[in-house]
Amino acid sequence: MKSTPESPLTMDDLGVGQASRVRGVSADCPGNVSRRLRDLGLLPGTSVEMVRRAPLGSPTVFAVRGYLLCLRSDQSRCVLVEGPVGQ
């Protein structure tokens, strides 16, 4: 998967076991959501790994800064990431 200016890669695009680094929070994201995502540790340069999806498909569990954070698609789509590293 490659991140392009037209379709930037987000946390939501990560597959199970894929890791990447946060580039930042999307500008389309509402202010309160982006502030909360940053305070949850999703800062530029932070590495994130997609651990698993919930049994019914949503939300998704990510490993961030040493803890497990689950987000729905609406929120994980707000976080821009670099091209993924490894599987």
Next chain:
Amino acid sequence: MSSCHDAGSGPVAATEELPRIALVGSPNAGKTTIFNALTGLRAKTGNYPGVTVVRREGIARLPSGDVIVDDFPGTYSLDPVSPDEQVVADALSGELSGTQVPTAILAVVDATTIERSLILVAQVLRLGLPTCVVVTMVDELDARHGRLDLSRLSAVLGVPVVGVVATKLDRSDRLMDLLAQARDWPVASVPIPSDPEDLSAWLDSVLERVDHCRPGGHPWTDRIDRVLLHPAAGVVTFFAVMIFFFQVIFTWAVPLQDLVSSGFDWLGSWVDEYVTWPPLAGLLSDGVIAGVGTVLQFLPQIILLFLMISFLENVGYMARAALVMDRVMAKAGLEGRAFVSLLSSYACAVPGIMSTRTIPSSKDRIATILVAPLMTCSARLPIYTLLIATFVPNSTVWGPLRLQGLVLFGLYLLGTTSALVIAAIFKRTVLKGETLPFYMEIPPYRVPGPRLVLVQCWDSARYFVRKAGTIILGTSIILWALLHLPVVTPPPELNEQQAASYQMEQSVAGSAGRAIEPVFAPLGFTWEVNVALIGSLSAREVFVSTLGQIEAAQNDSDVSIGEALRAQTLPDGSPAYPPATVAAILIFFVFALQCMSTVAVMRRETNSWRWPAIAWGYMFVLAWVGGAVAHAVTQALT
């Protein structure tokens, strides 16, 4: 002394001498464990003015003197994204009228998640108040081969940093000494950036300077989650846990229940033998013992359920349950954590409603509180089991499935489905509004400290016991009196049973029951049911004991209440309880809010009378309409 029925929301009246320490930290950091260790059962629960956020405060008795501990709601950030959080942030900075700025702040952080928690610590330090940082789970950090130099952290931040194992906190901990000197805690002067890129760099540099090494994965957590959260095995295990939950309600607690029940039967026969004055004997055995006994026999079951819920919550399982159910709850406009609250309400709506404190969105919180009583709580079981056993034939439907069990299951299903549907309706209409982002931390599985589990269990059980000791006792006595007064002389041609029946019909309660007959006529309710219904508005269990009282007086003593109900006829000779009436009673109980304890908790948790009133109102309408429909449909089918 602790009190759970505080009408006001004001803080403990602080004198100049008592320092006020604010406990701030994220959920799952062990903050509540520390709060309980410091304040024991001396905590008071109230509200912040104008919002549904609950505030807890208590007194810590330290050797050096008392200290007020203010337990702030668990939060990941002091930068508010909702009106509720704004109020809490204002309270911390002293900008909230009616509250004082804290003397000092104790920031509670989990050693294993320090990479994130430092963000909150930075925000706390920016408040410019005397601060101390307590780092919990230091034993777990060590066991998972992580590393964190607390003294270097203290040097970098400029405030005292102490490590604890929250579940093993005692008087000798250095934390206690530090708490005694709260006024002398330094105010940090380290400038901490707020721009995300700079903050990220600051965090990296701090973590390096304190020799931080991220702990390895929690050994069991990953293994267990691979099963519990597996797409197929996860859902299966989930239902297995639910079934286990219900097994406890229905089967395992029964021996204890029977024990308590026979204890009360013995008490009743003791009264019959030794209390010679008939009115007093009647009051004691029919009013007090029957009324209170009906409730207390469920106490073992209730305590068992509360213990289980508290344990599952603190071990970390409930977060997984919320994770599994989030997608379903989202369709109802709610979220996974609301499911956990509704699940707890199967035992009793009171702890279920209290557990909504973990839901960040106040609209979600209120919606969940409004529908929690629809979840079939254990107080409905005496009514359901009596009516089903008496009136529903135990015929085989298919294989091992029998009609009685199916009807009971159907009632549970009706309660649960209507809760979700009505929550969805509320969230689309009255409670519509900007939705908060959904996020949830999944903590590692941890063995909970026994004190925490017991304190939370007692927090809920105390409502139940208080309900039995006051509301139900009071209602039973009053009802008994109203059923036997005024004393009238029955016409001489009536036999003993008919005379007793006549006395009850002419009593205050009986007259009231007959007076409201028009209201419940479409549901087919007799005056006896009406009287029992009025009594049960205080607590559902009163229905069975009241109906029992009335039937017992009108029949021979060896006739059981079930037989009495089946045999009873109306003046025109037709049965008093045809299937249509029974169906109406059952459906009425599915929906109606008949519990003063629940109303009281709703009022406290939403900080107003508006929501309990709305809840009571809509549920009464639903109950009446549902009962009328059930009556009409059943009558047409039979």
